[in-house]
Structures are given as C-alpha cells and as structure tokens.
Amino acid sequence: MGVDFLSRDLLIQVSYFVTAALFILGLKRMSSPVTARSGILWAGAGMLVATVVTFAYPGMTNYPLIGAAVIAGSVLAWWSGKRVAMTDMPQMIALYNGMGGGAAAAIAAVELYRMSMPGAEGGAAEQLGLATSSLAVVGGIIGAVSFSGSAIAFGKLQGLINRSFRFSGQQALNVLILMGAIVLGGLVALQLNASPVFVTSFFVLALILGITMTLPIGGADMPVVISLYNALTGLAVAFEGFVLNNAAMIIAGTVVGSAGTLLTQLMAKAMNRSLGNVLFSGFGDTAGAATGTVTGALKPIEAADVGVMMAFAQKVIVVPGYGMAVAQAQHKIWELCQLLIDRGVTVRFAIHPVAGRMPGHMNVLLAEAGVPYDLIADLDEINAEFDTADVALIIGANDVVNPVARTDKSSPIYGMPILNADKAKNVIVIKRGKGAGFSGIENGLFYLDNTRMLYGDAQKAAAELIQAVKAAG
Amino acid sequence: MTGIVALYIFMLAAFTGYEVISRVPVILHTPLMSGSNFVHGIVLVGAMVALGAAHTPLEKTIGFIGVLLAAGNAVGGYVVTERMLEMFKSSGARAAKKGSH
Numbered sequence: 001m002g003v004d005f006l007s008r009d010l011l012i013q014v015s016y017f018v019t020a021a022l023f024i025l026g027l028k029r030m031s032s033p034v035t036a037r038s039g040i041l042w043a044g045a046g047m048l049v050a051t052v053v054t055f056a057y058p059g060m061t062n063y064p065l066i067g068a069a070v071i072a073g074s075v076l077a078w079w080s081g082k083r084v085a086m087t088d089m090p091q092m093i094a095l096y097n098g099m100g101g102g103a104a105a106a107i108a109a110v111e112l113y114r115m116s117m118p119g120a121e122g123g124a125a126e127q128l129g130l131a132t133s134s135l136a137v138v139g140g141i142i143g144a145v146s147f148s149g150s151a152i153a154f155g156k157l158q159g160l161i162n163r164s165f166r167f168s169g170q171q172a173l174n175v176l177i178l179m180g181a182i183v184l185g186g187l188v189a190l191q192l193n194a195s196p197v198f199v200t201s202f203f204v205l206a207l208i209l210g211i212t213m214t215l216p217i218g219g220a221d222m223p224v225v226i227s228l229y230n231a232l233t234g235l236a237v238a239f240e241g242f243v244l245n246n247a248a249m250i251i252a253g254t255v256v257g258s259a260g261t262l263l264t265q266l267m268a269k270a271m272n273r274s275l276g277n278v279l280f281s282g283f284g285d286t287a288g289a290a291t292g293t294v295t296g297a298l299k300p301i302e303a304a305d306v307g308v309m310m311a312f313a314q315k316v317i318v319v320p321g322y323g324m325a326v327a328q329a330q331h332k333i334w335e336l337c338q339l340l341i342d343r344g345v346t347v348r349f350a351i352h353p354v355a356g357r358m359p360g361h362m363n364v365l366l367a368e369a370g371v372p373y374d375l376i377a378d379l380d381e382i383n384a385e386f387d388t389a390d391v392a393l394i395i396g397a398n399d400v401v402n403p404v405a406r407t408d409k410s411s412p413i414y415g416m417p418i419l420n421a422d423k424a425k426n427v428i429v430i431k432r433g434k435g436a437g438f439s440g441i442e443n444g445l446f447y448l449d450n451t452r453m454l455y456g457d458a459q460k461a462a463a464e465l466i467q468a469v470k471a472a473g
Numbered sequence: 474m475t476g477i478v479a480l481y482i483f484m485l486a487a488f489t490g491y492e493v494i495s496r497v498p499v500i501l502h503t504p505l506m507s508g509s510n511f512v513h514g515i516v517l518v519g520a521m522v523a524l525g526a527a528h529t530p531l532e533k534t535i536g537f538i539g540v541l542l543a544a545g546n547a548v549g550g551y552v553v554t555e556r557m558l559e560m561f562k563s564s565g566a567r568a569a570k571k572g573s574h
Contacts, residue, residue: 016518023512024489024493027493027494027505027509028493030504030505030508031493031494031497031501032501033500033501036501036558037555037559039558040508040511040551040555041555044511044551047511047514047517047547050515050517050518051521051547054521054522055521057521057522057525059525060521061525061526062527062533062536063525065524065533065536065537066521066525068537069524069537069540069541069544070540071544072541072544073540073541073544073548074544077544077547077552078552080549081548081549081552082552082556089507089553089557090503093507093550093553095549096510096511096514096545096549096553097510097550099549100510100513100514100550102538102539103517103519103520103542103543103546104519105539106520106523106535106536106538106539106542107516107520107523107539109539110524110527110532110535110536110539111523113532114528114529114532117529147542226506233516234509234512234513237513237515237516237519238486240516241519244519244522244523246519246522247482248518249515249516250483251482251486252512252513252515253513253515254482254487255486255490255493255512256512256513257487258486259490259491259505259509262490262491262495263505263509267502351499358502359503360499360500360503361503363500363501363503364557364560367560368560378499
C-alpha cells in the first residue's frame with residue numbers, strides 16, 4: 001500500500017513535470033509561424049498526460065461524476081469549437097476563457113465551503129492554513145470576475161448585448177462592490193466568520209463585479225478586455241494551484257498570467273490608451289466633443305468607377321477592419337486582389353495592431369482566405385508607403401485610419417498611432433452606412449477631398465469590384 | 474512543496490511567460506492568446522482533484538460544474554487554436570510557393 005502510494009505519487013509528479021515542460025515548449029513553438037502548428041500539438045499532448053494521470057490521484061472518489069463532467073464538457077466544447085466561424089473566434093476565446101475562470105472559482109468554492117462547514121461525518125470543519133485560505137479567496141475572486149466578465153464580453157461580441165450600460169456613479173458602485181467582496185473574502189480567509197452564508201455572498205459579489213465592470217466597456221476595447229481576462233484566469237489557476245499544491249497548475253497559470261499581461265499591455269499601447277483608461281472610462285463618454293471638428297461632405301462613388309481606378313493603378317493598399325470580418329468578405333477581397341496582381345498592380349495589405357476585435361484578428365482572416373504573408377504589412381512597415389499608393393481601399397475599418405488621432409487634441413483617440421491612409425492619392429471607403437465607428441467618433445478621413453464612399457456590405461461591394469475590374473479590360 | 478519553493482516557481486514561471494511572448498510577431502497574437510487560453514485549461518486537473526475529494530452534495534455539485542467548465546476550457550481552447558494554426562501553415566506554404574514581391 002505504502003509503496004503503491006509512493007510510486008503513484010512519483011508517477012503523477014513526473015507527469016506534471018513533463019506537462020509543464022510541454023506547455024512552455026509548445027507556447028515557444030507557437031511564437032513562430034513555421035513551428036506554430038506543432039506547438040499546439042505539444043501543449044495538447046501535455047494536457048492529455050496530465051488529465052490521464054490525475055485519475056490515478058491518491059484518495060480520489062466520485063469517479064463516475066468526474067468522468068461524466070469531463071465527457072460532457074469536452075463534447076460540448078469540441079462541437080462548438082469545430083462549428084464556429086473564423087470571424088466569431090474572439091467571442092469563442094472569451095467564452096472558453098470564462099469557463100477556465102469559472103473552474104478556478106469552483107475549486108476555491110469547494111475548498112472554502114469545506115472549511116466553513118462541519119465535515120460530512122459530523123466532525124469539525126476542516127482547517128486550512130492562513131496562506132492557503134487567502135490564496136483560495138484571491139484566486140476565487142479573480143476567477144469569478146473572469147467568468148462573469150468573459151460571459152458579458154461574449155454577449156457583446158455575439159450581439160446578444162447591444163448597448164453599453166453607463167450611468168454616473170458607476171465607478172463608485174464598482175469600487176463599493178469590490179470593497180464588499182474584499183471584506184467578505186478577508187473574513188472568510190481569516191476564518192473569523194467563515195459561515196457558508198459569507199462564502200456564498202463573497203462569490204455572488206465577485207460575479208456581480210465581473211458583470212458591472214464589463215458592461216460599460218465598448219466593443220472597440222474588447223480585444224484588450226479579453227486579453228486581460230485571459231491573464232486573470234491564468235493567475236486564478238496559479239493561485240488555486242498553490243491551494244491544491246499542484247505544480248503544473250502553478251507553472252501553467254503563472255506563465256499564462258504573465259504572458260497575458262504583456263499581451264494586454266501591447267494591445268493597450270497600440271491604441272495609445274492605458275489599461276486603466278480602457279477599464280474605467282467608456283470610449284463614448286467624450287465622443288460628443290469631437291464631432292464638431294469635422295467639416296465637409298461625404299462623397300459617394302459607384303463600384304464601376306472604383307474598379308477602373310484600381311485596374312489602372314500602380315499600387316493599391318488594402319486596409320481591412322472589423323467590417324470585413326462581419327461581412328466575411330476576406331475571400332472576395334483576395335479574389336479581387338489576385339485580379340489586380342495579375343494585371344501588374346502592386347497590392348499590399350496594411351494591418352493596424354488593433355484592427356478587428358483581437359490583435360492579429362485580420363491576419364487570421366486573411367490567412368484563411370489564402371493571402372500570402374509577404375503581402376501583409378504592419379503599421380510601421382506600411383505607413384511610409386501610403387504616399388506612393390494610388391488607391392487606399394478601406395474595408396470596414398474606421399478608427400484605425402482616423403486622421404483626427406494626429407490632429408485633434410480633444411478627441412478621445414488623439415495620439416493613437418493610425419494608418420496614414422489619407423496620404424494616398426485616392427481613398428475608397430467601403431462602409432455599410434453613414435454611422436460613426438465603434439468608438440462613436442466621426443472620422444475626418446471620410447470627409448477629405450480625395451476620399452470617396454462606396455456604400456454597401458463589404459462582400460457585395462467586393463463582388464461588384466471584381467466585375468468592374470474584369471470589365472475594365 | 475514549501476511556501477518559498479512555490480514562490481520561486483511562481484517567479485521563474487512569470488519570467489518564462491514574459492520571455493516566451495515578448496518576441497512574437499503581431500500576426501500570431503490571436504492564435505497565441507488562444508493557445509495560452511488553452512494552457513490555463515490545466516485547471517481541469519485541479520477541478521478533478523477537488524471533485525474527487527468532495528463529500529457533501531454541495532461540494533459535489535460545485536465540483537461537477539468546475540470539471541465541466543474546465544474540460545470546456547481545455548478542449549474548446551485546443552480546437553479553436555488548432556483550427557487557426559492549421560490555416561497559418563497552409564498559408565505559409567502558399568506564400569513560399571508564390572514568393573511574389
């Protein structure tokens with residue numbers, strides 16, 4: 001029995017060690033396009049090893065329940081993950097991330113309830129060390145916030161929640177809820193008054209906090225928010241790993257926590273906003289002041305004219321944005337660009353770091369359509385080239401090409417690095433309607449003398465342009 | 474594992490995560506966020522241990538939900554990351570073949 005216990009324990013520890021190594025190597029491989037695909041396979045192998053050996057954990061019971069939950073969760077996630085369209089990836093990542101946060105909170109809840117109640121056999125409540133109970137509480141609140149917050153982010157991106165809820169005193173309310181959760185969590189952690197009622201209230205407050213924190217944040221800021229919740233879930237997992245004395249969870253959770261924090265900072269920086277600014281001030285709040293600075297009229301154009309313009313251009317730069325994702329227009333756009341390339345036109349794609357709803361969102365969609373890497377340029381590479389471009393084709397992008405960011409100090413996006421599409425000889429904007437962008441800010445680019453508006457769904461417009469270029473002979 | 478050793482693990486893992494992601498091109502940010510989302514699916518093993526040690530109906534219920542959510546995180550995270558990176562591979566091959574400049 002003793003030998004069996006020891007060898008099983010050794011097997012589990014060694015397996016977790018291998019898992020942690022596979023995760024880190026997998027993430028490392030995912031950071032280069034050449035090895036990226038093998039990276040997820042390595043990490044997946046690590047997850048499989050860890051999951052299988054955990055069934056052999058000493059003293060485990062409830063095997064039927066565990067098996068049922070693993071199978072049910074896996075089947076549901078497999079089915080939804082295979083079905084989802086590439087354009088809906090951001091909200092799926094938010095959803096799966098929220099599930100991880102919820103799981104971390106559930107671990108904390110199990111530990112804290114056990115601590116707060118007499119044991120099932122009628123014995124005294126189990127005592128946890130102060131460090132352990134504190135970490136369970138901290139991981140619990142972070143996990144719960146990530147769970148409900150990610151659910152709201154999912155609802156917003158999926159279009160289930162259409163408006164941002166803002167009212168005065170909202171920040172004060174959030175702070176109040178946070179304070180309440182901290183006080184309750186402190187009482188539970190110190191085990192001064194660890195009744196189940198306190199534990200329940202603590203988790204309810206934490207869940208509400210995630211909702212009230214995320215509701216006022218606009219859709220344009222969602223990439224940053226999803227990335228932040230990803231990092232938070234990692235931290236929550238690491239803290240619960242301390243509670244359960246599980247090295248694999250500590251290492252994997254911490255790696256994700258720090259990597260996610262860095263990624264969040266990179267994104268916030270690309271938008272020229274601090275993280276605090278994203279979280280604590282709605283984008284729309286100051287937009288009203290900025291609208292007065294734009295003058296001129298919107299000048300519409302027909303697809304046939306644009307087709308001729310592009311067919312006889314030397315160089316065309318395509319600037320995709322969220323509108324392309326919504327319309328699923330990436331395939332048609334690439335078809336159009338291939339026609340132009342065959343005619344000898346130089347075509348480049350300009351990607352703003354925060355175009356779309358996640359960093360690299362546009363790259364994923366263009367890759368899906370089959371656009372080769374070397375045609376895709378990021379902001380620093382391409383900005384000098386707009387001077388030499390005959391046509392800048394803006395497809396459903398808005399704030400990332402708004403020259404107001406360079407000139408108008410009163411604008412909320414002032415100082416944000418933008419793509420200098422306004423420097424091109426002709427600017428064609430494909431746009432569904434006349435409304436402002438996600439941030440609610442009027443776009444000065446649309447009113448410039450060299451800008452023409454091509455109204456319509458991006459996919460339909462691209463199809464019309466293909467016909468027009470073919471007709472140009 | 475003593476508290477101080479756990480702290481060392483925490484520190485070293487934090488630096489590792491920072492280093493791994495600091496040299497990543499923007500083009501891979503979304504798949505990498507998705508990949509790191511998959512990695513924290515390791516919470517599954519913790520949820521399994523928690524449910525495995527649950528006695529009361531309340532503990533069992535919460536533990537069950539925890540394992541369900543964690544399995545969703547791990548499997549869903551894997552599937553979407555794999556799908557995204559699959560496209561990157563083929564697109565890279567196409568780019569190499571065409572080699573247009």
